[in-house]
Amino acid sequence: MKLDALVIAAHPDDAEISLGGTLLRLVDDGRAVGVVDLTRGEMGTRGTAADRDRETNAATRLLGLAARMNLGLPDGRVQVTVEAREALARVLREHRPDVVFAHHFDDLHPDHAACGRLAREAWYLAGLQRLAELDGGPPARRPRRLFHFMGHQPFTPTLVVDIDAVWERKVEVIRCYASQLEPAHEGDEGAHFLFGADVLARAETKARTYGEAIGCRYGEPLFHVGPLPATDPLLY
Amino acid sequence: MKLDALVIAAHPDDAEISLGGTLLRLVDDGRAVGVVDLTRGEMGTRGTAADRDRETNAATRLLGLAARMNLGLPDGRVQVTVEAREALARVLREHRPDVVFAHHFDDLHPDHAACGRLAREAWYLAGLQRLAELDGGPPARRPRRLFHFMGHQPFTPTLVVDIDAVWERKVEVIRCYASQLEPAHEGDEGAHFLFGADVLARAETKARTYGEAIGCRYGEPLFHVGPLPATDPLLY
Amino acid sequence: MKLDALVIAAHPDDAEISLGGTLLRLVDDGRAVGVVDLTRGEMGTRGTAADRDRETNAATRLLGLAARMNLGLPDGRVQVTVEAREALARVLREHRPDVVFAHHFDDLHPDHAACGRLAREAWYLAGLQRLAELDGGPPARRPRRLFHFMGHQPFTPTLVVDIDAVWERKVEVIRCYASQLEPAHEGDEGAHFLFGADVLARAETKARTYGEAIGCRYGEPLFHVGPLPATDPLLY
């Protein structure tokens, strides 16, 4: 199935928390958008694997995604291997997205950083025809553009997506992951989260910070390696 | 007169050499585009002031500019003074451009660097109402966006404008400045130009370098401080 | 009068908005804290000079400052001159602060950037004995430490001050500047403020962003040039 855009994220809920607004806007514009999660988040401190699957399904529906996939890599142990990156390259060749979004390659969570590197390598390799032939799948095709979204480590963004129009729906999408928003048990103070336990409050802080940077209320930051083509300097 | 875009350049021919393709594209799209030169280039090694005025007029016509102005600052001695930046802020309030292009603030030619700093300061100050009232001119208005173009010092661009469609016309625009393309006298080897005497060859090298960076043949690099709003990530 | 800490800010309210929490904490700890404003903010779009003086007095009392001074430089036209920096150096020699806080030297508002550069130069020069003798004032003394606070331009902070305990009082201090928080007239949409018109909302966003970065709720970022001495690595 041909997708317009594909998100590559380490754990279910990463795509929603970091990029939910952008995805809503793309789907609202009639784009076919997919998400591939590398793991099932089975090492998360809160929620069971079954909880997370159910939550992911709900979020997927609310986002209106055209496809949600899972590579089945082990949570907490994502590695940048030849196998993983070629599996990801196959996803790119099969779904032919024009734009890919992935974690940034520098992040405090090792799975996030590994996801960002895997995405960069897979993005490049998806364009090599002999690798495609060796794999036996669809022909080579490199997505036109690869952006990185922000996880635990701040970066200076290249672009910020204005998500004012969809902010409240983004909050609803994050709320689908109810297991992540509540203490797992008495004594769970969210210490496993860096930077504080309140996922929604942190998402709002980040959205406000980057929104202000472009003069709107809520924004999602994107990073791009190398210059972008200016379609029309007066549009910005 | 309301302009859509305004270029602030140190010497006549700077706007053309660094940004001629972008200007042609904007005018082709029906935009009202102006250029304000800070000096008459009267200290240039080649050509007289009269030569340069005639050449500037020819280039202005070929570009199809809606306005060409000159601040009359001394060539080779542009300074970042309160007077100069307020004069520039007045130009911005009078012409109300949405987008401003200026030299980068870090450049080997002191006039270029001073131009870039003047433009940044004037851009900010143009938005202050009491300063506008003190000046007696039109009301405060800060252009929505300020980009920097590349002079003698390379930078990592934020955007590159694809100028494939207008490359040959850009060459013609630069050729208007015939006095700058020929030795001033026997023994003039263009040593006053850093990086080599052949203006057209250098413009082509630069256009090819930045064109390749976005996958076209000829490009003009732009630098922006801080993130840009993404109008649609799929457009890039 | 000997001060423990001195803030150097371009306009009344800059110290409060960027550093109010740190000042409250220092005063609560029994430190003698002063603020020197470079201008009276007379070019501000909102409020008259009389309004701003009254507001500044109220904020000064609420902060519990030991001294509030004004250098009387022209608002919107602060320049890095020998006179201004030597006047500032004299303030430093007279009040003998151990720590100085000033704007960052890279900021979108030209007055802020000029303030940051003036502070750096004055800080250095305050330590030169012959300059002190020439000036006729108290003997040379260079403050032990110079930090920069954040204005319009984000930077990567060296330190963040935890202001959770004083956050609500900081909001009250900012509210002293009522003229800045309301439209000056119908049609004033705060366009003269970069990044949005709501001063309090922006202060909260910034405080939350940097608070999260050190694991508290509200924080104020500081920048230091060069390494800091570690008093005890386990204290952080």
Added chain:
Amino acid sequence: MKLDALVIAAHPDDAEISLGGTLLRLVDDGRAVGVVDLTRGEMGTRGTAADRDRETNAATRLLGLAARMNLGLPDGRVQVTVEAREALARVLREHRPDVVFAHHFDDLHPDHAACGRLAREAWYLAGLQRLAELDGGPPARRPRRLFHFMGHQPFTPTLVVDIDAVWERKVEVIRCYASQLEPAHEGDEGAHFLFGADVLARAETKARTYGEAIGCRYGEPLFHVGPLPATDPLLY
């Protein structure tokens, strides 16, 4: 055993050379300090494994360490594997240090760089409860702070620890590693050491350089990713 601070180093003597002064100060202050070496340094050009064990024991006593451990990874072949980082995470959960010190992740010696990356990943993962349960050891606990010390590659330090009071004792600690300070055989000119063969002279140069940067005689540089909380700006 609960430790206050833990050093993670690639080879015995790395902790002493790069951080001996800081360790002495911490132990003098009554802190429980441990060191875990990743390898036995068995590939070192000078000294046998037996020599190095004996020297390490002597240095450990002189430092007054509460614990010295060894992960038994192969010298010259330290890799960033899942196994190694989980073994390190287990050490962190068992000893519950509040502060961890490790090599910087960018260093010319591949083992040093791998050590810095392993430490960052283990530091993060030590906070994940399900990984702790899977491992069967003590519960999840992420050290409050992770600093990097300097090896072969200079960096701009965030903090410098003043070690004036313990400098001579640090020299004695380094001297415990006598095998490293003498040529292994005729013709050994220390070429395997980058930057010169005299370990003690280089340690002194580095200590003087970073001591000067904070205004003392001898210092040890530390690097921290992200801002540090300011306990009291007047303390620095």
Added chain:
Amino acid sequence: MKLDALVIAAHPDDAEISLGGTLLRLVDDGRAVGVVDLTRGEMGTRGTAADRDRETNAATRLLGLAARMNLGLPDGRVQVTVEAREALARVLREHRPDVVFAHHFDDLHPDHAACGRLAREAWYLAGLQRLAELDGGPPARRPRRLFHFMGHQPFTPTLVVDIDAVWERKVEVIRCYASQLEPAHEGDEGAHFLFGADVLARAETKARTYGEAIGCRYGEPLFHVGPLPATDPLLY
């Protein structure tokens, strides 16, 4: 065989495209120069393995190389393993080059980046005597200098080699790789090449860009980690 200089490149033709001019100049000066390719380029979209071997032989002769080797790693799957870096260290000990040139460690092609990292690690490890003994080959010896050449990702060069005198011969050397310069089949638009399909045009653009930066016509950029010794500042 003792070499003066050795290039470590991912695929046959990488050394020629990025560094052909430097190699020609070194050979012209009577230096013994070698190239070790990590792979046979068997995953290249254009040309068969047999084509590429034949082309590599022709280019090797034209360059006048003293040695051309191949590590036989899998194209498209170069990894930074202990085995690969020790194999490379053995090549360095056997051929004793004084200067090594390798890909930069940050490049869009995963094989290029892996090559740059392998080269850095092998360069360091080649100086460790016990590793040499374990390997059973020639004694430890670390090349005096390691430079990185430019692939798909621009960097700010430390040095540029003036290749004006050999530019036309460099073009001939690249032309040896005829299979890479022509479409593999109808419909091959060179999409697998980032930045455009015309290898020769891109090589010329790059050579002109970096030539201009030092005031000649054609140049090849080199990157060095850390400062270089100035043999005589007046020579530059």
Added chain:
Amino acid sequence: MKLDALVIAAHPDDAEISLGGTLLRLVDDGRAVGVVDLTRGEMGTRGTAADRDRETNAATRLLGLAARMNLGLPDGRVQVTVEAREALARVLREHRPDVVFAHHFDDLHPDHAACGRLAREAWYLAGLQRLAELDGGPPARRPRRLFHFMGHQPFTPTLVVDIDAVWERKVEVIRCYASQLEPAHEGDEGAHFLFGADVLARAETKARTYGEAIGCRYGEPLFHVGPLPATDPLLY
């Protein structure tokens, strides 16, 4: 008088402390080397103007300089004015040095930073023929190369000059400035010097640090904007 190299320094003794070894090596090689001091150092805490003149003369002789000049700018008040930079450009046109050395443009002492900026601007302007004609002096000529030496602020050097052979003579040259090495009066603890009062100890620390970085004992760091031409990569 034609010079091979010219140093531009803010105060007498700056050239000696930061670059004395390089100057000795150049003079030993038969080069004609000059120094132009911008001020007489009359604001220095230690020594009278007469002391400093006498000391400067002694150092000049010991260095074997072909010329020592003074621009007579006010110490502690060096500004980047059109007059100062054109006076400096005149010196460059008159003495026609091939290489210029100046302070870095980022330094804690305002005079040093101003000197670095003046030098960069004068270096560029010295190449403009009409400015030369306006001035009435010798024809335009831009020195081939401009390097920056290190003052109070560390930078990552591009080159390091090996000064092992002249280190002891450099110490003698610095000792010529006896007034700077001794307390001016009881109670003078050198607080006006950042980073400690012992000028010679600090010069030695710096020389050792940068010497180690290139594998010698004593070195002087140089910074260059943009790439340098590689005369022969095997020479390094």
